[in-house]
Amino acid sequence: MTATLSNNDSTTADLPSDAPPIPEGATMVTVKIERFNPEVDEDLHWESYRVPALPTDRVLNLLHYIKWYIDGTLTFRRSCAHGVCGSDAMRINGVNRLACKVLLKDMFAKSGETTITVEPIKGLPVNKDLLVDMEPFFEAYRAIKPYLVTSGNEPTRERTQSIAERERFDDTTKCILCAACTTSCPVYWSEGSYFGPAAIVNAHRFIFDSRDEATEERLDILNDQDGVWRCRTTFNCTDACPRGIQVTKAIQEVKRALMFRR
Amino acid sequence: MVEIERHDYDVIVIGAGGAGLRAAIETRMRGLRTAVVCKSLFGKAHTVMAEGGIAASMGNVNSSDDWQVHYRDTMRGGKFLNNWRMAELHAKEAPQRVWELETYGALFDRTGDGRISQRNFGGHEYPRLAHVGDRTGLELIRTLQQKIVSLQQDDHAEHGDYEARLRVFAECTVTELLLDSGRIAGAFGYWRENGRFIRLHAPTVVLATGGIGKSFKVTSNSWEYTGDGHALALRAGASLINMEFVQFHPTGMVYPPSVKGILVTESVRGDGGVLRDCEGRRFMFDYIPEVFKDSYADDEQEADRWYSDPHGNRRPPELLPRDEVARAINNEVKEGRGTPHGGVYLDVASRLSTEEITRRLPSMYHQFRELADVDITSEKMEVGPTCHYVMGGVEVDPDTAAARVPGLFAAGEVAGGMHGSNRLGGNSLSDLLVFGRRAGLGAEQYLRQLGADRPEASEPDVDAAARRALAPFDAGESPAAENAYTVHAELQQIMNDLVGIIRDGDEMRSALESLAELERRSRNLAVMEGNRQFNPGWHLALDMSNMLLVSECVAKAAVRRTESRGGHTRDDHPEMDPAWRRTVLACSWRDGAVEVTEQEQPPVRADLLELFELAELRKYFTEEELTGIPDGSTSVGRS
Numbered sequence A: 001m002t003a004t005l006s007n008n009d010s011t012t013a014d015l016p017s018d019a020p021p022i023p024e025g026a027t028m029v030t031v032k033i034e035r036f037n038p039e040v041d042e043d044l045h046w047e048s049y050r051v052p053a054l055p056t057d058r059v060l061n062l063l064h065y066i067k068w069y070i071d072g073t074l075t076f077r078r079s080c081a082h083g084v085c086g087s088d089a090m091r092i093n094g095v096n097r098l099a100c101k102v103l104l105k106d107m108f109a110k111s112g113e114t115t116i117t118v119e120p121i122k123g124l125p126v127n128k129d130l131l132v133d134m135e136p137f138f139e140a141y142r143a144i145k146p147y148l149v150t151s152g153n154e155p156t157r158e159r160t161q162s163i164a165e166r167e168r169f170d171d172t173t174k175c176i177l178c179a180a181c182t183t184s185c186p187v188y189w190s191e192g193s194y195f196g197p198a199a200i201v202n203a204h205r206f207i208f209d210s211r212d213e214a215t216e217e218r219l220d221i222l223n224d225q226d227g228v229w230r231c232r233t234t235f236n237c238t239d240a241c242p243r244g245i246q247v248t249k250a251i252q253e254v255k256r257a258l259m260f261r262r
Numbered sequence B: 001m002v003e004i005e006r007h008d009y010d011v012i013v014i015g016a017g018g019a020g021l022r023a024a025i026e027t028r029m030r031g032l033r034t035a036v037v038c039k040s041l042f043g044k045a046h047t048v049m050a051e052g053g054i055a056a057s058m059g060n061v062n063s064s065d066d067w068q069v070h071y072r073d074t075m076r077g078g079k080f081l082n083n084w085r086m087a088e089l090h091a092k093e094a095p096q097r098v099w100e101l102e103t104y105g106a107l108f109d110r111t112g113d114g115r116i117s118q119r120n121f122g123g124h125e126y127p128r129l130a131h132v133g134d135r136t137g138l139e140l141i142r143t144l145q146q147k148i149v150s151l152q153q154d155d156h157a158e159h160g161d162y163e164a165r166l167r168v169f170a171e172c173t174v175t176e177l178l179l180d181s182g183r184i185a186g187a188f189g190y191w192r193e194n195g196r197f198i199r200l201h202a203p204t205v206v207l208a209t210g211g212i213g214k215s216f217k218v219t220s221n222s223w224e225y226t227g228d229g230h231a232l233a234l235r236a237g238a239s240l241i242n243m244e245f246v247q248f249h250p251t252g253m254v255y256p257p258s259v260k261g262i263l264v265t266e267s268v269r270g271d272g273g274v275l276r277d278c279e280g281r282r283f284m285f286d287y288i289p290e291v292f293k294d295s296y297a298d299d300e301q302e303a304d305r306w307y308s309d310p311h312g313n314r315r316p317p318e319l320l321p322r323d324e325v326a327r328a329i330n331n332e333v334k335e336g337r338g339t340p341h342g343g344v345y346l347d348v349a350s351r352l353s354t355e356e357i358t359r360r361l362p363s364m365y366h367q368f369r370e371l372a373d374v375d376i377t378s379e380k381m382e383v384g385p386t387c388h389y390v391m392g393g394v395e396v397d398p399d400t401a402a403a404r405v406p407g408l409f410a411a412g413e414v415a416g417g418m419h420g421s422n423r424l425g426g427n428s429l430s431d432l433l434v435f436g437r438r439a440g441l442g443a444e445q446y447l448r449q450l451g452a453d454r455p456e457a458s459e460p461d462v463d464a465a466a467r468r469a470l471a472p473f474d475a476g477e478s479p480a481a482e483n484a485y486t487v488h489a490e491l492q493q494i495m496n497d498l499v500g501i502i503r504d505g506d507e508m509r510s511a512l513e514s515l516a517e518l519e520r521r522s523r524n525l526a527v528m529e530g531n532r533q534f535n536p537g538w539h540l541a542l543d544m545s546n547m548l549l550v551s552e553c554v555a556k557a558a559v560r561r562t563e564s565r566g567g568h569t570r571d572d573h574p575e576m577d578p579a580w581r582r583t584v585l586a587c588s589w590r591d592g593a594v595e596v597t598e599q600e601q602p603p604v605r606a607d608l609l610e611l612f613e614l615a616e617l618r619k620y621f622t623e624e625e626l627t628g629i630p631d632g633s634t635s636v637g638r639s
Helices: A059-070 A104-111 A135-143 A163-168 A186-190 A197-207 A215-222 A236-240 A247-260 B018-029 B067-077 B084-104 B136-159 B228-236 B283-287 B300-308 B322-334 B354-360 B362-372 B427-450 B459-475 B484-498 B505-522 B536-560
Strands: A027-035 A045-053 A089-092 A095-098 A115-119 A126-128 B005-008 B011-014 B034-038 B166-170 B172-180 B183-191 B197-201 B204-207 B246-253 B274-276 B344-347 B381-390 B408-410 B583-590 B593-600
Touching: A027 A059, A045 A059, A059 A104, A059 A115, A059 B484, A095 A236, A135 A197, A135 B136, A197 A215, A197 A247, A215 A247, A236 A247, B011 B018, B011 B183, B011 B228, B011 B427, B018 B034, B018 B136, B018 B204, B018 B427, B034 B172, B067 B084, B084 B136, B084 B427, B136 B166, B136 B427, B172 B197, B172 B228, B172 B459, B172 B536, B183 B204, B183 B459, B197 B459, B204 B228, B204 B427, B228 B408, B228 B536, B228 B583, B246 B322, B246 B362, B274 B283, B274 B322, B283 B322, B322 B344, B322 B381, B354 B362, B408 B427, B459 B536, B484 B505, B484 B536, B505 B536, B536 B583, B536 B593
Parallel strands: A027 A115, B005 B197, B011 B034, B011 B204, B034 B166, B204 B408
Antiparallel strands: A027 A045, A089 A095, A089 A115, B172 B183, B183 B197, B246 B381, B274 B344, B344 B381, B583 B593
């Protein structure tokens, strides 16, 4: 099927013949998806699909329904399907979320409507439909040296670390590299060279790790013109994080470390 | 044929989970040019979903622990069907691998004196699982990913090229292994993004592709678990062993339907959670099998005392190995004592304080609150069995991870033998690191022996692989064209209903007929829409042949094994039979069909047998095998 605008107001009678029966308690919702197929499309464009949905369904379930029964070419990433791998970040009703963690009933409660818009995350090149090129995101991640740096001989057993020392950077170790924070940041949208929140979160994870010895080096990297000072503290990143990481706070802590370092 | 992108390496690692990354780190550190090929983005592998921890007898929490105790627990968990040598290597080397991971930078929860903390888990005699809250797998993957980034930055400093010695080919699927006179010569695949083909040439391939769970309807496994490595190995001439053993994790979510099958970590029980029927009764006391009676408490008082005094009391039966707990839950539901949504209750709310629950089980707290609207600090969870792990896999040499095909290695879930008929929780992450490293070493050793005599894939083989990969595009014209999504749904239903947690000979024979019919239909699997640019319909059509082949292995081996053991329970043969312990079923691929043969289990080395009391061995072994084993043994501790 080539990409054409479909009829917005198809009814249940238009449901595909091989679709499973509509479960009890389901209502029809409209899922409006921003689509792009580089082989045929000049630009991104919207297409709408009518899909039966239970209040306990997640947006991911609706995307699967469309892919399995309406248009097999709909492309998006997903893997673990419960918020651990971080593959399915997308812009849902205008905010960055993981499709596997957004329940339909929560969306109804907020808007009272039955239209859900789904777009690819912003600020990264769109490859196809909801799938973006993640390479610039991972490039920023790699730039902050995201690995433990130590000197001297490795211990025979483990390095010790007190419970309090380990707790110090617990929050930023929860990151799943889904890019929801970075691609919700207005600074990142306008200036792609900015490291973005996720890279800073991952730098924070090592800067505040008592075992690490490369704090100065990482702080130098983040002191760069594309580093932490670009942050305008809009808190979009904290709102977007599906892991509940206090992203803006982490960025502020890195800024403070820069200000007070010797 | 158009020119196909070609790369030359020493080692191709297929899969970027714990085993694959650990193998790649080993080969790169030994100077071998290494390619890692994975279906998902780098860092998203199924390993991230492991929650509870990594088993290693470091003895940080209970100093009585050592490798012998871990070995015994592993063999008991697997009902002595384990490859004894793999279990030995695993128990001995797991602590080194955990400490090594810590030096790579892994975060761990700590003891009061700053060492790696360890938690209790089903089937493990002592607190043994090193962990990070309930996100241990995520930390394991992230740490290995970080190590690889650091190695690539070293290479950049030295050679001016990040990928000089180690490159990750992400979102790239291997469809076939390339051979030269029966030896590994490389791998053929396609980029998911643009559908273009790629050929990787190397004399060694390490399979680290994980499991097969997406062949079952209710599963905790991710979308990539389509048995690719199992099928690649089989088609290349390797054998698969123990394929009848599939682990159903006792506690998956059962409600709401959209999240059915998602895992509820065993740590909930390890940290004090208990299972209850619809009337609140702790039913697990009714299900302690004879072989475990000595080590599990038979009343609630003793079971509860165990948490504070593990030496003076026996363990709670909620911590029996997974196969036992899963069967018990299945039976409770079948006899009408289940919950409204067809599970049983898992209760941690009445056992731990709110603060303890949110600190020790944060992911579970959020998972239930967000996906099921259940607050586990005040309400009970509803849980039921979910397909979780396949014990069966590529038959390998225990020390080198080498398969029967020269140049082919396998590690992690795709390899068979280590876990016998049932895997203990926490033994998977340690398996990945121990045998991932060993597979890397095995590949190096093979390459050294090979010298300059490198196999070369033939052009006709490459062309044929390309043609097979494109077949689903041609089938679209046929009136018999089949939709891959439909065939997949039917397969999952068949495996779930007929080759699932409780099996029966007649049902499985009918499953085999249905599978044969599905296989016939699958030859007409067609891409209905679109072309090669990131086309999920095409990808699934190619994955389907792997799932069908592996499902056939599971069903055929399961029909053949006429006993119940571990992850293989038959209604028509409910007893465990010592004679069957000596037999390993091996699947091979002959003339386009799966053939199952019986192999003799290698006898356990005498000094390892002597770690057990004779009375216990008698429950598993034939008398003939036990002649000459001294009575009253060197066994330490209870059981």
